[in-house]
Amino acid sequence: xxxxxxxxxxxxxxxxxxxxxxxxxxxxxxxxxxxxxxxxxxxxxxxxxxxxxxxxxxxxxxxxxxxxxxxxxxxxxxxxxxxxxxxxxxxxxxxxxxxxxxxxxxxxxxxxxxxxxxxxxxxxxxxxxxxxxxxxxxxxxxxxxxxxxxxxxxxxxxxxxxxxxxxxxxxxxxxxxxxxxxxxxxxxxxxxxxxxxxxxxxxxxxxxxxxxxxxxxxxxxxxxxxxxxxxxxxxxxxxxxxxxxxxxxxxxxxxxxxxxxxxxxxxxxxxxxxxxxxxxxxxxxxxxxxxxxxxxxxxxxxxxxxxxxxxxxxxxxxxxxxxxxxxxxxxxxxxxxxxxxxxxxxxxxxxxxxxxxxxxxxxxxxxxxxxxxxxxxxxxxxxxxxxxxxxxxxxxxxxxxxxxxxxxxxxxxxxx
Amino acid sequence: xxxxxxxxxxxxxxxxxxxxxxxxxxxxxxxxxxxxxxxxxxxxxxxxxxxxxxxxxxxxxxxxxxxxxxxxxxxxxxxxxxxxxxxxxxxxxxxxxxxxxxxxxxxxxxxxxxxxxxxxxxxxxxxxxxxxxxxxxxxxxxxxxxxxxxxxxxxxxxxxxxxxxxxxxxxxxxxxxxxxxxxxxxxxxxxxxxxxxxxxxxxxxxxxxxxxxxxxxxxxxxxxxxxxxxxxxxxxxxxxxxxxxxxxxxxxxxxxxxxxxxxxxxxxxxxxxxxxxxxxxxxxxxxxxxxxxxxxxxxxxxxxxxxxxxxxxxxxxxxxxxxxxxxxxxxxxxxxxxxxxxxxxxxxxxxxxxxxxxxxxxxxxxxxxxxxxxxxxxxxxxxxxxxxxxxxxxxxxxxxxxxxxxxxxxxxxxxx
Numbered sequence: 001x002x003x004x005x006x007x008x009x010x011x012x013x014x015x016x017x018x019x020x021x022x023x024x025x026x027x028x029x030x031x032x033x034x035x036x037x038x039x040x041x042x043x044x045x046x047x048x049x050x051x052x053x054x055x056x057x058x059x060x061x062x063x064x065x066x067x068x069x070x071x072x073x074x075x076x077x078x079x080x081x082x083x084x085x086x087x088x089x090x091x092x093x094x095x096x097x098x099x100x101x102x103x104x105x106x107x108x109x110x111x112x113x114x115x116x117x118x119x120x121x122x123x124x125x126x127x128x129x130x131x132x133x134x135x136x137x138x139x140x141x142x143x144x145x146x147x148x149x150x151x152x153x154x155x156x157x158x159x160x161x162x163x164x165x166x167x168x169x170x171x172x173x174x175x176x177x178x179x180x181x182x183x184x185x186x187x188x189x190x191x192x193x194x195x196x197x198x199x200x201x202x203x204x205x206x207x208x209x210x211x212x213x214x215x216x217x218x219x220x221x222x223x224x225x226x227x228x229x230x231x232x233x234x235x236x237x238x239x240x241x242x243x244x245x246x247x248x249x250x251x252x253x254x255x256x257x258x259x260x261x262x263x264x265x266x267x268x269x270x271x272x273x274x275x276x277x278x279x280x281x282x283x284x285x286x287x288x289x290x291x292x293x294x295x296x297x298x299x300x301x302x303x304x305x306x307x308x309x310x311x312x313x314x315x316x317x318x319x320x321x322x323x324x325x326x327x328x329x330x331x332x333x334x335x336x337x338x339x340x341x342x343x344x345x346x347x348x349x350x351x352x353x354x355x356x357x358x359x360x361x362x363x364x365x366x367x368x369x370x371x372x373x374x375x376x377x378x379x380x381x382x383x384x385x386x387x388x389x390x391x392x393x394x395x396x397x398x399x400x401x402x403x404x405x406x407x408x409x410x411x412x413x414x415x416x
Numbered sequence: 417x418x419x420x421x422x423x424x425x426x427x428x429x430x431x432x433x434x435x436x437x438x439x440x441x442x443x444x445x446x447x448x449x450x451x452x453x454x455x456x457x458x459x460x461x462x463x464x465x466x467x468x469x470x471x472x473x474x475x476x477x478x479x480x481x482x483x484x485x486x487x488x489x490x491x492x493x494x495x496x497x498x499x500x501x502x503x504x505x506x507x508x509x510x511x512x513x514x515x516x517x518x519x520x521x522x523x524x525x526x527x528x529x530x531x532x533x534x535x536x537x538x539x540x541x542x543x544x545x546x547x548x549x550x551x552x553x554x555x556x557x558x559x560x561x562x563x564x565x566x567x568x569x570x571x572x573x574x575x576x577x578x579x580x581x582x583x584x585x586x587x588x589x590x591x592x593x594x595x596x597x598x599x600x601x602x603x604x605x606x607x608x609x610x611x612x613x614x615x616x617x618x619x620x621x622x623x624x625x626x627x628x629x630x631x632x633x634x635x636x637x638x639x640x641x642x643x644x645x646x647x648x649x650x651x652x653x654x655x656x657x658x659x660x661x662x663x664x665x666x667x668x669x670x671x672x673x674x675x676x677x678x679x680x681x682x683x684x685x686x687x688x689x690x691x692x693x694x695x696x697x698x699x700x701x702x703x704x705x706x707x708x709x710x711x712x713x714x715x716x717x718x719x720x721x722x723x724x725x726x727x728x729x730x731x732x733x734x735x736x737x738x739x740x741x742x743x744x745x746x747x748x749x750x751x752x753x754x755x756x757x758x759x760x761x762x763x764x765x766x767x768x769x770x771x772x773x774x775x776x777x778x779x780x781x782x783x784x785x786x787x788x789x790x791x792x793x794x795x796x797x798x799x800x801x802x803x804x805x806x807x808x809x810x811x812x813x814x815x816x817x818x819x820x821x822x823x824x825x826x827x828x829x830x831x832x
Contacts, residue, residue, distance in 0.1 A: 058755075059756075059758070060752070060755030060756055061754070061755045061756075061757070061758065061759070061760070061761045061762075061763075062751050062752070062754055062755030062761060062763040062766070063755070063763075089748075091748070091751070092748060092751040092763060092766075092776065092779065092780065093779075093780055093781075094764060094778060094779030094780030095779070095780070096780060097779075097780075126748060127748025127749070127751055127752060128747060128748035128751065128776065128780075128781055129748075129781070130780070130781075236752065237751065237752055237755050318734070318819075318823070318827070319827055322823070322824050322827035322828045323827065323828065325824060325828045326827070326828030328828070331544055332505075332507065332508060332542060332543025332544035332545075333543070335478050335507070335508040335543055335544065335653065336476070336478070336543060336652065336653055338477070338478055339474075339476030339477045339478030339479070339653050340475075340476055340477075341477070342475070342477065343477070344477070345477045345478060346477075347477075347478040347479075347508060348510060350478070350508075360508065360544065362510060363508065363509070363510030363511070363513075364508065364509055364510030364511070364512060364513075364544075364546070365509075365544055365545070365546075403734075403824060404824060404828075405821040405824045405825065407734070407738070407824070408738050408741060408819060408820060408821045408823070408824060409821065411734070411735055411738035411739065411742070412738045412739065412741045412742030412744070412820075
């Protein structure tokens, strides 16, 4: 588990970003003792009245009870609070899991003086162990009495499991000339793969946007961010990404956005996509055991979808990932991964680049390829792999990390 | 590479099996110095006149030049020889690769006094490096002069790459009251996943069977053997499984089988399937870094295909495989892998067994589950995982191994 002699990822940002308060959002964290000792494991977020919400969730056929709950309340479109606990995913816990979810929402609703259906829930940690929601009794009421809009880093820390650093990202921009902020937190580490890719991420804005428009922005934005990352091809039963809009900017003169086609959404989407990509790549950079951040770009595929499938085949290949861990520019394994993707590709048209260096072209090794330069490149902590398929115009980039012995170590004794 | 301080897999059979001569087949091996020093790296097999052949190959969209060659000559249906080299896969080598294949076949044909199109070829090892086929000059003629039908183990050793033990299997049975043998060799280790699952396997029989009937038997037999194993979900560009029938048993009274529906094929198929499964599971037992052999059986899926997909999702999950390496009966990760398979499954109907122990049923932990007994079970070197989906009658078993630090080590410096 986190902190158990696992050093902070060498790919971590130097420090947690400066994140301004998002008007209408505040946080408190607590130690409920669900699994971890001596660290916070519960996050309560309070949301101003009128806050709209949107969400995308794991595509697992066996989602957690909390995911079922959030999907159900999304129809209401309004939220007043969020409760996240780490240490226990409350997944595959049968009827007890449903009861735990209901009880958590009721305890939170009482503390926040709202309806249970206005409380979003997420749980992360071990699967299959019943969650004792009575532990939230008192804890959430206490949290509600001391929320603070500035404690982003505390909030990000409370939701960590095997993460080695807290993850946050923020953008400020203007809508109708009014400054608006989008800020979010995320946690990830293992079991990160599309779709969804993160275990948990919560993003907040003070913009005034209807639930419907918000959902459209989030569903579009997730494709090239959280659904374009992979650590180990495994997909959590709890993956949750939610976006909340408090609407506080309306009081400063932003006319509410209610239509999906409102042109003012372009600026919002641009900023949102940057925040989502920032958070998503931080998740990859904290992939269990990761020592190198890898961006795989596939160009010239027959479609964007095909490009993404090939890129994922490369990014998920254990042989590619171990080669990168070994600082070996093993382009033969890239060919292998292109071949197994099952997408249109012709061996003799492929070109493969590592960073600025072309290693292979037209079905064979590039005669001009300089092994010494590439060896130096492979020692860096960011590796860009680019594959030109040569069949069309489809392009996609996915992000992953290398596969190291530390990954095996961390996951081989997660429960011990 | 093999032998570089990598100990023999603890899952290896105690010794190479006793394998009788298959009349009409003989072998010789040599050191051509293609990549390895001080070990054999070329195998020549000679086949009696009239030998029929069948084959199944990688589904990679970027197959090796040798795979292209074998697919093309399969139409002829007859073979007189096989040349296999280890150390260089001659894959993604462009026009040079095609030329190397053609030259190898010509050198072998001269040595065997047959047509180039009667020589099957396979190469295994590093991808992307041109193969210098002139190294076979002289070597193959020398081999042809000293072939021996008894040297199965030598043959199996010459085709090894990162394998830690040679793989062979044999069955003798009767057709028309005439004793008939099926014997085969295989090599695998990494990059093992359907479809195809082995890198290379060659199986021989002295039965008299037409190429068409032989192909039908092989195509059917591969499904529950070589296409039901996975080491790391990666698929080689060179995967080749070929079956040769010399027809020598005809001289001892076996009436040739020419029809796909000949009822005498049942006994042949039964024996063939046993040999294929034996070889395929040996490949898994020599998975790079493997310490545990794992059989994953999924029952009660909506179809056999669905059962196999779910079983493969479990068998390929890095989180499941690292948990097994850690001797952790982490059934939560099994649920995760069932969920991500995308096949029909209902969380609250799932039951999960490790060996004889039921850990989960009907959406939650089995209250009767005894953690101490399961912990002892997990220390064994064979782990049977069984999942009951509870929706239908589809059933499938796939075979895999655990994911250990040694896998990362072996593949992180394969080329260094």
